[in-house]
Amino acid sequence: MSDQTESSVLISIVTPCFNEEDNVSELVERIGTALAPFPKYDYEHIFIDNASTDRTVERIKLIAQTNPKIKLIVNTRNFGHIRSPVHAIMQARGAAIITMASDLQDPPELLGAFLKQWEAGYKIAVGVKPKSRETFLMTLVRRTYYRTIGRISDVKLIPDFTGFGLYDRSVIDEIRKIGDPYPYFRGLISELGFEYATIPFEQPRRLRGITKNNFYTLYDLAMLGITSHSKVPVRLAAMAGFLLALLSLGVSITYLLLKLMFWDYFTVGTAPILISVFFFAAVQLFFIGIIGEYVLSIHSQVMKRPLVVEKERINFERESITLTKLEPPCGYV
Template sequence: MPGKKKVSIVIPSYNEEDNIRPITEAVKNEIENNLSEYDYEIIIIDNNSQDNTRAIIRSLCAEDKKVRAILNEKNFGPDNSPYYGLMQASGDCAILFCADFQDPLEMIHKMVREWENGYTVVTAVKTESQENKLVRFFRTIYYRLIKRISSIDIIEHFTGFGCYDKKFLDIMRSLDDPVPFLRGVVAEFAGNRKTIEYEQQKRRAGKSHIGFFTLYDMAMRSFTSYTKVGLRMCTFFGFGTAAVSLIIALVYLIIKLIMWDEFEFGIPVILVGMFFIGAVQLIFLGFIGEYILTMNQRSMKRPLVIEHERINFDVDDNND
């Protein structure tokens, strides 16, 4: 619509057949009721859902040309797909919003109002959550650890839910990173940033598809992308272990020379030392391997996602 600024709402989905229509309708109502002065588009990027989600998305797109869809060829993970969806936004600002109703709808207009005040990025940070208390406890430990050892100021309990100015979206596009870590990108490049706190809700329907290994991969990506402590820990611990081993060896040698007949080294001591050093080496090889894996993924320059189909992107906004 001529003369109106535009808000893009990006909704990633994967097996959300019970949520995708209600969340789309709820987002439309939120914008029409509280941001009526704005034009808008809703971009649903589906990560190769195996249920009825895609059929519902096609139906939504047929009913309303403001609803647009990108259907991925396969599941490209919970990082690449949302990042790619943001890069397709054509609005003056874009909001990344989850499909399961864990993000409060009223945060949409609150973030836009803060963006109107000139902030490049408005980040939504969870101060409370209705998720499992033990899970939140471990998340808190992770965030505080990675923040302490990171070279940038990592944002605690920030999932990517936020409002991004089109200038920041241009920065995201220019990075050309095949393994992007959105939370790290925001922490590193968004200097003019505003934080809004919120309480995360429970999923309305379905269950989360992010398992342990996915969380581990995301944690390692942040660790290898924004910290040097892993490699330096290997180096310093190696020097320290070598020094301690040398001292112990000298002590044993002196004792043996003084008490040649009485003192025996003993097989258990040697075995314990061997197993300890071997375990340390394996752990540090794992650390180094994670860094090398991240470097290898970035050097291959593979696309973030491969599209199977896109719907309604060729529609003229002025005719919506």
């Protein structure tokens, strides 16, 4: 923990949101209830809105009028579910930062458990969801992805971890130094190597609204995790190319020998040739796609675009429209 007096320790809670008008009010209430037993902590709750098209911004502004702890950043457009949360984290001033979703599937009731683990000396305390009340298919897909990337990753990733958790200021400062313009936050936490505590929970079913994740966003997140923390796919492409070349050479030699031995009546026909051509073409396209994902990852790093561009701020000491830059850490309050 930081060297602040117990009566003035500030905790920052960061919540990204997009079209969550039905959930933000209950989220604020449940967070206040969860932190009430910890009077030695003050807190700020930073919402960052990705240009919602419903009344999410309006409702947060209404809450912020009577509750100065509630702060709001509104983006000029939807910058995605990867860049926007990290920008908000960089604006947080607390000695510890807690990240959680706005759909109430990250239970605010776990905040007390996070704080207790932080007080015990852990720099990181995260929620993991070995069980979920999502549909069976979605649960199976997520679990398969987590297990697969955990096996091929260069570092040991936290199983069933979605980003929901508490991070000491020193952890956030290290992420700031990295300056990744398109960060895979879950992987960065493992990459840094800080000792962490896990708090298991059963993820509840979404009660209101619909999920904003679609196939593309889930695919984007999956590929980002793989390209950021594993060389295995590229190595597999190289090894597969070598093995297929040996296989092709072996088939060619076998065909030549059989043709020389049985010249008059040995024929293969067009079907095996067509099947082989399409098979090798499919393998080539697959691995070209894999390499393309790595190239896209490099491209994102080279572009060095800001995480987001802000439209407005509410309840911050200095309200301004800013470009996100990973500047030196701001001080505690």
